[in-house]
Amino acid sequence: MSVxxxxxxxxxTEEAVEHYRAVLDAEVVMLMRFRECPNxxxxxxxxxxxxxxxTFRIDGTDLMASDVGCDDPDQVSHFDGFAFAIRATSVQDAEQKFAGLASGGEVLMPLEETFFTRRYGMVQDRFGVKWKVTVE
Structure with a gap:
């Protein structure tokens, strides 16, 4: 079983997936538009x-996404209560990913050296998703 x-x-969704492809090298595994639905x-x-x-993959982790509810004008994309963690391979990699995610978003904690790693920071991207970036 997997979750x-x-x-x-x-x-x-399309904008978000393209953003993650550019910033995090996400790979689009599958993409289906509503017009392609069998029903x-x-x-x-x-x-x-x-x-x-x-379905898109970031460094071996699959994520799914959808625009279900896009016909509801009151539908609000609001994420809260969780964050994705990215383990960057170097300080430069962390800085690049952090900057890309912060573009149009909000820095919640600046990317800086901490007692447990060379860099750690938190950002909420322009879609409302929270990310924690650290160096392995």
Whole structure:
């Protein structure tokens, strides 16, 4: 058994996946738009080009994402209560990933040397997802 985290970006899945591909070298494993769904009655009006399902991989970890609910104007993409942890291979790698995730987001704790690692910091990206970046 495995557990895979699914993220709902409320209409911004494609943008989020592309951002993670650029910043974290994410690999898109599968991407299906609503218009490609086998059951047309399940396609929300105006969401035909939105993402019904995406699976992407970051350094061996699979994540799923969707725009389910994109037809609801009150749908808010709000993440809280968890964070993804990234173990960078070097200080330079950590700085690059941290800067990319912070772009358009918010630094919660600056990336700096700590008693337990050469660099550690926390950031909330522009999609509301929290990330902890550390050096192995």
């Amino acid at each position: 895979v985290t699914t993220l709902n970006f409320g209409g911004r 047309p009655s399940r396609i929300p009006a105006g969401c035909e080009e939105k993402i019904f399902h995406a």
